[in-house]
Amino acid sequence: MCYDPSVAQGERHDMHVIRYVMSRIFVFWLSVAILVYGWFNHTKLVNDGYGVSESFVKNLTKLDDTGKTETVVVHILHLEDLVVIGAIMLVVTLLLTAARNVALGSSERRMTVAKALAHLLVLLVLAYVVLAIVWWYDARLVNSWFDASRNLIGRAAAAIDPRGQLELVLRTLGVSRHIVIASLMLALALVWEILKWAARSARARLRPQAAQ
Numbered sequence: 001m002c003y004d005p006s007v008a009q010g011e012r013h014d015m016h017v018i019r020y021v022m023s024r025i026f027v028f029w030l031s032v033a034i035l036v037y038g039w040f041n042h043t044k045l046v047n048d049g050y051g052v053s054e055s056f057v058k059n060l061t062k063l064d065d066t067g068k069t070e071t072v073v074v075h076i077l078h079l080e081d082l083v084v085i086g087a088i089m090l091v092v093t094l095l096l097t098a099a100r101n102v103a104l105g106s107s108e109r110r111m112t113v114a115k116a117l118a119h120l121l122v123l124l125v126l127a128y129v130v131l132a133i134v135w136w137y138d139a140r141l142v143n144s145w146f147d148a149s150r151n152l153i154g155r156a157a158a159a160i161d162p163r164g165q166l167e168l169v170l171r172t173l174g175v176s177r178h179i180v181i182a183s184l185m186l187a188l189a190l191v192w193e194i195l196k197w198a199a200r201s202a203r204a205r206l207r208p209q210a211a212q
Contacts, residue, residue: 024189027096027120028182031088035173046173049087077132081174082181086124093120093157127184149176 039046043117052198057080073079097116126131136144157167 008150019130021066021186021190023096024182024186026179027089028185030177031092034063034088034092034174035085036169036175039173044140049084050080053083056080057083072132072135077128077135078177079128081177081205082124082128085178085181089118089124090120093117123185123188126183130184130188131181145180146176149179153178155181167209 031036054074058070059065061073095118119205131142152170153170154167158164160166
């Protein structure tokens with residue numbers, strides 16, 4: 001039986017993508033869990049965080065004197081929510097990456113903390129840019145995403161807590177909007193991984209031809 005390096009490479013890529021997807025999902029839901037836990041046990045701290053985030057975003061939008069940017073960014077797309085969950089995700093990524101590097105030692109599979117944080121930050125920014133662009137051209141589509149996410153969260157929360165307290169907390173924290181952003185981030189990451197794999201495969205096929 002002949003060994004096919006391309007098959008082995010494809011299998012390694014598939015495992016890499018699966019691990020990558022699972023790690024991004026884990027980071028997101030762990031961040032949401034931390035946010036919910038913080039709201040239950042340190043409500044003032046979480047509310048202060050949202051207040052600081054909203055003030056920060058509003059100050060950025062003051063560059064537009066018409067007020068249209070603030071309306072879209074703050075009141076429609078709720079960028080202040082992204083700043084809060086994004087900050088938590090960055091801290092979680094920092095801690096998990098540091099722990100992973102310690103566990104792997106000097107392995108080649110180690111990822112620098114700076115690279116991990118930069119990667120997540122780029123995904124966050126790109127996801128919000130994509131959301132803003134899609135909203136600009138098709139606001140109904142974005143609203144349907146938010147509605148579907150809100151319904152999903154409502155059903156899940158009702159199944160866990162029939163009293164409705166959990167649903168109220170999740171709605172207050174804007175978790176449904178976080179899911180939309182996280183889905184966009186995951187889609188962008190998958191597209192990037194697929195493009196990288198395609199580029200590597202193309203280079204691998206061109207090398208033998210160049211050697212000939």
